[in-house]
Amino acid sequence: MTILVTGARGNVARALVGQLLDGGHEVRAAGRDPGGARLPGGVEVVAADLARPESWDAALDGVTKAFLYAGTAGLDGFLSRASGLTQVVLLSALGADPASDDAITRAHGEAEQAVRDSGIPWTFLRPGGFAANRLLWARSVRDGVVRDPFPDSHSALIHEADIAAVAACALTSSGHLGAAYALTGPESLTVRQQASVLGRVAGRPVRVETQDLDDYRRELTAAFEARGLGSVGSAEVIEARIRRLAALVDRPQPTTQTVREVTGRPARGFAEWAADHAGDFS
Ligand SMILES: NC(=O)c1ccc[n+]([C@@H]2O[C@H](COP(=O)([O-])OP(=O)(O)OC[C@H]3O[C@@H](n4cnc5c(N)ncnc54)[C@H](OP(=O)(O)O)[C@@H]3O)[C@@H](O)[C@H]2O)c1
Numbered sequence: 342m343t344i345l346v347t348g349a350r351g352n353v354a355r356a357l358v359g360q361l362l363d364g365g366h367e368v369r370a371a372g373r374d375p376g377g378a379r380l381p382g383g384v385e386v387v388a389a390d391l392a393r394p395e396s397w398d399a400a401l402d403g404v405t406k407a408f409l410y411a412g413t414a415g416l417d418g419f420l421s422r423a424s425g426l427t428q429v430v431l432l433s434a435l436g437a438d439p440a441s442d443d444a445i446t447r448a449h450g451e452a453e454q455a456v457r458d459s460g461i462p463w464t465f466l467r468p469g470g471f472a473a474n475r476l477l478w479a480r481s482v483r484d485g486v487v488r489d490p491f492p493d494s495h496s497a498l499i500h501e502a503d504i505a506a507v508a509a510c511a512l513t514s515s516g517h518l519g520a521a522y523a524l525t526g527p528e529s530l531t532v533r534q535q536a537s538v539l540g541r542v543a544g545r546p547v548r549v550e551t552q553d554l555d556d557y558r559r560e561l562t563a564a565f566e567a568r569g570l571g572s573v574g575s576a577e578v579i580e581a582r583i584r585r586l587a588a589l590v591d592r593p594q595p596t597t598q599t600v601r602e603v604t605g606r607p608a609r610g611f612a613e614w615a616a617d618h619a620g621d622f623s
Contacts, residue, residue, distance in 0.1 A: 343367040344512055345400055345407040347391065349378035352473045353432055356505035357408055358384055366513060371400040391415035397422050406512050408432070411452035420459035428518065429461050430511050432504070435469040435523055443584075444577040453521075464511040465521040469594065472498040472526065472614040475535060477564055482543050482622045487536045488552035491586045494532055497525040497594045500609040500617070507603045522599045527608040529593035535611060542615040543623040554583065 344361060348354040349372030359381050361368045371389035372378050380386060389400035392415030401407075406428040409416065420429070431453060436443075439450035449467075456463045475498070481487045504524060511517040530538070533549050540547035552560075561579050600608035615622070 342405045343369050343403050345369050345371060345404040347371045347389065347400070347408060348410045348413070348432075349375050349380060349386065351410065352471065352501040353504045353508070354408065354410075355380060356502045357508050360502075360505050360509045361512070364509065364513060369400070369404060391419040394418060394422070406430070408508055408512065409456075411437075411449045413452075416452055417455045420455060420461065424459060424461060426461050428464065428512065429456055429459070430464045430466065430508050431456050432508070433465045433467050433521075435467045435525070437465070437467055437521075444575070444581045445585075446581075448578075462518045464517045464519075466504060466507055466511070466524060467521055468499050468504050468524040469526075470496045470498050471501060471504075472611055473501050474498070475539065475615075476618065476621055477560075478536070478539065479621045482536070482539045482547055485540075485545055486548050486550055487532070487539075488550045488556070489532045490552045490554050490557045490583070491590050492532045492549045492551055493590050494586045495529045495589045495591075495593045496535075497527070497529040497596045498535070498611055498614070499524055499526040499600075500614045502617075503600045503604070503608045506606075507600060510603050517603075522603060523597045524599050525594065525596045525608070526614075527596060527600075527610050529596060530611055538612050538615050539622050541612075542619045557583070 344366055346354050346358050349370040358368055358370050362381055369385045370380050371387050373390045375386040375388050387399045389396040391413045401423055407426055408430045411431055411433045433453050434449040436446045437449035437453050438446050439454045441447040453465055478487050507522055536547045536549050558579055
């Protein structure tokens with residue numbers, strides 16, 4: 342049984358490939374630029390772009406299950422070619438809803454709907470904010486000043502390894518079909534608290550300054566474009582993100598126990614994520 346993991350360069354996909362290999366499973370990693378994916382040695386890698394039908398056969402040949410990203414152009418067409426799969430695990434987002442006014446939850450809800458419509462048995466992973474978003478602060482932490490428009494905004498950031506661990510369980514054990522897992526980290530921390538954790542890892546104090554919203558918009562747009570995610574960085578999505586951050590000022594984000602319930606081990610805290618990525622911040 343070969344499991345296809347698409348989006349090989351992605352934080353979650355890379356962690357998932359490693360965990361599936363460690364568990365002795367047959368994995369095929371697929372990405373638009375598989376050479377740039379920094380994958381574990383020994384994994385089968387194919388070049389595939391879900392927006393390019395000519396690349397689908399190489400990805401799907403002999404595969405029974407697949408891990409897919411919701412934000413991927415070409416998802417609908419790929420799903421119709423992949424109708425023989427016995428399971429798709431879709432990386433979606435907390436609150437996904439095709440009828441939502443919020444551009445982020447609506448886009449993820451539409452991707453979930455496409456998977457439902459495909460008739461392929463599914464499992465949806467619905468994480469909240471990723472701890473990996475803080476990699477955008479790497480240079481700021483090294484410089485000792487983090488700039489953010491909402492320093493007192495909370496988030497219960499989740500480690501990409503925990504999302505991958507839930508995905509690995511869903512793909513390799515029974516009882517996960519039709520489940521939509523809401524996933525968060527174990528604790529809600531403000532931007533100031535997160536910066537302080539990263540400062541400890543970097544071995545230097547980190548100050549937080551309130552950032553002008555237009556600066557923030559420009560920075561986020563540039564960061565998305567640099568990662569080839571121009572559509573994710575659309576103005577509507579950025580405004581949705583700003584509204585969410587503002588809504589969580591001085592309000593802890595509720596956490597879920599789903600990582601523990603599915604994997605049997607507690608979700609990793611932000612300090613553990615920071616330690617795992619210490620090299621990026623120091
Ligand atoms: N960041 C958050 O706080 C957050 C919160 C909730 C949900 N999410 C979801 O998680 C995603 C980010 O996950 P991540 O951090 O693991 O990924 P990432 O590092 O941002 O990379 C995005 C992935 O999308 C894949 N992709 C995009 N277009 C594709 C296409 N046409 N064909 C094949 N693959 C394509 C890329 O694959 P390649 O290897 O081919 O480039 C890449 O792996 C977001 O897009 C969102 O849907 C994020």
